[in-house]
Amino acid sequence: MNKVWKILSSTALAASLLAVPTMGSADPGPSPQQGENLSIKGFIDYEELGKRLEQIQHTSQGKVTVETAGYTNQGRGIYKASVGHGDKVVLVQSEIHGNEKTGTVALLNILQNLGSSNSPEVKRVLDELTIVVIPMLNVDGSELSRRANEMEWAEVVAAFPQLAEVSPAWNYYSYPGIWNYDQNPGFDVNRDFNPDLDYVPQAEDFPGASNAYGWYITPEAQTVRDVYKDLKAEFGNVDVFVDLHHQGFPYIEGTDDRVTMSISGKFVTDPNSPGGEKYDAYADNYDYNFSRQLNLALYDALQAKGESGFTDISLYDQNIDLPGTALGSFALNGSGTVLFEVSGQTQNFGQKKKGQLVKTVETGLMGIINGVADGSVNELDPERYEDIPLSSRTPGF
Numbered sequence: 001m002n003k004v005w006k007i008l009s010s011t012a013l014a015a016s017l018l019a020v021p022t023m024g025s026a027d028p029g030p031s032p033q034q035g036e037n038l039s040i041k042g043f044i045d046y047e048e049l050g051k052r053l054e055q056i057q058h059t060s061q062g063k064v065t066v067e068t069a070g071y072t073n074q075g076r077g078i079y080k081a082s083v084g085h086g087d088k089v090v091l092v093q094s095e096i097h098g099n100e101k102t103g104t105v106a107l108l109n110i111l112q113n114l115g116s117s118n119s120p121e122v123k124r125v126l127d128e129l130t131i132v133v134i135p136m137l138n139v140d141g142s143e144l145s146r147r148a149n150e151m152e153w154a155e156v157v158a159a160f161p162q163l164a165e166v167s168p169a170w171n172y173y174s175y176p177g178i179w180n181y182d183q184n185p186g187f188d189v190n191r192d193f194n195p196d197l198d199y200v201p202q203a204e205d206f207p208g209a210s211n212a213y214g215w216y217i218t219p220e221a222q223t224v225r226d227v228y229k230d231l232k233a234e235f236g237n238v239d240v241f242v243d244l245h246h247q248g249f250p251y252i253e254g255t256d257d258r259v260t261m262s263i264s265g266k267f268v269t270d271p272n273s274p275g276g277e278k279y280d281a282y283a284d285n286y287d288y289n290f291s292r293q294l295n296l297a298l299y300d301a302l303q304a305k306g307e308s309g310f311t312d313i314s315l316y317d318q319n320i321d322l323p324g325t326a327l328g329s330f331a332l333n334g335s336g337t338v339l340f341e342v343s344g345q346t347q348n349f350g351q352k353k354k355g356q357l358v359k360t361v362e363t364g365l366m367g368i369i370n371g372v373a374d375g376s377v378n379e380l381d382p383e384r385y386e387d388i389p390l391s392s393r394t395p396g397f
Helices: 003-007 046-059 102-116 120-128 139-144 153-159 219-235 277-282 288-303 326-332 354-374 382-387
Strands: 064-071 077-083 088-094 129-134 240-247 261-264 313-315 336-343
Touching (some): 046 064, 046 102, 046 139, 064 219, 077 219, 088 102, 102 120, 102 129, 102 336, 102 354, 120 129, 120 354, 129 219, 129 354, 219 326, 240 326, 240 354, 261 288, 261 354, 288 313, 288 336, 288 382, 336 354
Parallel strands (some): 088 240, 240 336
Antiparallel strands (some): 064 077, 261 336
16 A cells, blocks of 8 residues: 555545446436535545545556645645646645535546546646646535534634734634534635735734635645645646535526536736736736636536536626635636536535536536647637626526
């Protein structure tokens, strides 16, 4: 057994490889409603993740390598898997929110394929790209099947004593409800990022706000930051950063069609446009056109499947300005960025749409990977991005 696997849990459950229906046979199933809670037993849990990654590493015969990139607040290892040896870097993460599990399954399927296939297409990808994935970032939240991690404000103060007299960060969840945050608080990890990759928390920056920078106070955000910094140090740049999420139940604007997935390449105001002056320090790095081209690569890959639920793709809200997200911070550092937001939280769709949603993410990711590997993404007209339909929360509008 590879030495890196000595750190994996010795109690990891055996899990057979999940079969995902082919594009033509996946049954979209019924459309669950907001608030409906369904079984999530078919999705990957942490112990199963460890076993599945070990299997993929073994069967790939060295193509896929797995390491522990860091540890959660509760001490669980955060796994990082890498495949390929090219100069272009693609970094993908899933489950920064612990109840958004579809992307994890899709990433494991892609790693399995890239690690086991000997096709010329896969060989080209591995020659051109270094693909690094964090398939389950917020492991503590995933184990609780909730959005936030598991961490008290007192633990932040213990790590950063300079924060002893400030109010808790605005993204600290400590309210009562179905997730019992009052008894077991935590943070929305996806608001804990900062484009200054060497930032140290300062008292004057708290409690902060949704449209302000984050702080790297959670070990989960620190882990992604460190992976990103290491890749930049080794390769000079992280060409592509992709973040896999879930959302609510929007419609394609102007129709009664439910959105299968929303996408986006815009997370902060363009530093080179009016209103973006606050990001002047990052203006030379920011490449909105490349982000738009990446989004088109995934959009075109799904539209090529013809009329089906797989092609009900919309643009996520284009008016956001969120530099404290991973996507916003890394976009300001020069990465082309892509958001995947499949519809419905895991517990809303459960098994009913799992096959379709996983295959949607897989197809979109492979559209990006193939486009970057063969260079075709650079030939796409970024202005076509603006033609992708927007999301609407109301049918027919």
